[in-house]
Amino acid sequence: MVYESIFDLPVEKQIFYAVLGFSWTVYLWEAYLSYRQRGVYRSTTHVPQELLKIMDSDTFEKSRLYQLDKSNFGFWSGLYSETEGTLILLLGGIPFLWDVAGSVMIRIGFGSEYEITQSLVFLTLATLFSAFTGLPWSVYNTFVIEEKHGFNQQTLGFFLKDAVKKFIVTQCILLPVTSLLLFIIKIGGDYFFIYAWLFTLAVSLVLVTIYADYIAPLFDKFAPLPEGELKTDIETMAKSISFPLTKVYVVEGSKRSSHSNAYFYGFFKNKRIVLFDTLLEDYSPLNKSGEPQPEQPESEDTSNDSQAKPKNKKQGCNNREILAVLGHELGHWKLGHMVKNIVISQMNSFLCFSLFAVLIGRKELFVAFGFNDSQPTLIGLMIIFQFIFSPYNELLSFCLTVLSRRFEFQADAFARGMGKASELCSALIKLNKDNLGFPVADWLFSMWHYSHPPLLERLRALGSIKQD
Structure with a gap:
């Protein structure tokens, strides 16, 4: 019996099996880390000895069980996702869906010469398929895992309406942007990759600018932080480092989950800070005017999807701790981390488009994935960016994770320099407890996955816990 080496196969087959092999290599590596x-x-x-002063045994056990459930869920969902992707490739799912899109085009009176229109139909069908196959996993994660551990605040009706709304909003953005990108590539000539890169840069800047003002409010209620001591202190702190703050909002994240967060956004002299209501101590739902209102007793009628579930009470942070958390976030701005991330992202984007320009003419790439008679631009983007660049993407992702941890330590040090070390330590401990973060991690798993340093490392760097 003669065994055929992969190197004896046609180049199209070599490409296909190399992509498939690398995909499973990454999956097995991730599975090993998990x-x-x-x-x-x-x-x-x-509870480890060094954590006894900051975490009680009950919280430690709750976080351990929560993270264990999440890890087990991640194993099965990851296995399903990898198997699904493999079957799609082996069974020719991509060219099949492209042909279905072509059939739809014929039914509505368009021929194969309308490649961009066919690409949009293909994209819609692909995202519909992804939404339906991912829905059961999302439902299980929300209504079993998150519900079991006290984080979910959604009804099933709210969840489903939210999913439909997200799909519609995504399509309203994705389809026009994709059609314009394909058009630019088609008419751009030899330097199309420069125009395509500039277009994606412009789109990303526009989306970052309008997201919190026009897109996020479609899903969550934003209200100005009421006048008071906290708002005054935030404005004073922002002014002390010349942060061009214009508005401070509170977002009603508690209708979805009791997880906490805070962030800022905006360009140039128009910066806004957003606090999740779950971050605030003794948070309350917000009424239409943005003022806190008392919680209503639980209703026995659960048929109304707009009826909120009882809030899962969390400890929250006091004003001094919130200021320390914002001191950390403002440290990212002051130290230029956002600008550095944008520069890295755009350098990567330009490099990828440049390489795409070199590879798009290679027919064997299309043949490897079942496109023997045509070379659609959208399919070329998928093949090159998703499959051919996958080793590079994995390496880049790891490097960005390492860089992110470095930025987090620097932002913590900035907050410490503002005299907020003890308050930041207290806030980190509370947030870890409220979010059931597990403070003990395998070193290899942490190195590969944690874009934020583990709690113990941050507390040590802040001087709260001495290094053994």
């Missing part, structure tokens, strides 16, 4: 971390969850059943 296996190591699950071992930590299972074996670390008692």
Whole structure:
């Protein structure tokens, strides 16, 4: 019996099996890392000595069980996702869906010469398929995992309406942007990759600018932070470092989840700060005018989707701790982390479009994925950016994770320089407790996945816990 080496196969087959092999290599690596971390969850059943002063045994056990459930769920959902992707490639799912899109085009009176229109039909069908196959996993994660551990605040009706709304909004953005990008590539000539890069840069800047003002409010209620001590202190702190703050909002994240967060956005002299209501101590729902209102008793009628579930009470942060958290966030701005991330992102984008320009003419790339008679531009984008660039994308992702951890330590140090070290430590401990973060991690899992340093490392760097 003669065994055929992969190197004896046609180049199209070599490309296909190399892509498939690398995909499974990444999956197995991720599964191995998760296996190591699950071992930590299972074996670390008692609060480590150095954590006794900041975490009680009950919270430690709750966080351990929550993270264990999330890890087990991640294993099965990851296995399904990898299997689904493999079957799509092996069974020719991509060219099949492209042909279906072509059939739809014929039914509505368009021929194959309308490639951009066919690309939009293909994209719509692909995102519909992804939405339907991912929905059961999302439902299980929200209504089993998050519900079990006290984070979910949604009804099923609210969840489904929200999913439909997200799909519609995504399509309203994705389809016009994709059609314009394909058009630019078609008419751009030899330097189309420069025009395509400039277009995607403009789109990303516009989306970042309008997201919080026009897109996010479609899903969550934003209200100005009421006048008072907290708002005054935030404005004073922003002014002390010349942060061009214009508005401070509170977003009603509690209708979805009791997880906490805070962020800022905006360009140039128009910066806004957003606080999740779950971050605030003794947070309350917001009425239409943006003023806190008392919680209503739970209604026995659960048929109304707009009826909120009882809030899962969290400890929240006091004003001094919120200021410390914002001191960390403002540190990212003052130290130029946002600008650096944008520069890195755009350099990467330009490099990828440049390489795309070199590879798009290679027919063997299309043949490898079942396109023997045509070379659609959208399919070329998918093949090159998603499959051919996958080794590079994995390496870049790891480097950005390392860089992100460095930025987090620097932002913590900035807050410490503002005299907020003890308040930041207290806030980190509270947020870790409220979000059921597990403070013990396998070193390899942490190195590969954690874009934010583990709690213990941050507390040590802030001087709250001494290094052994």
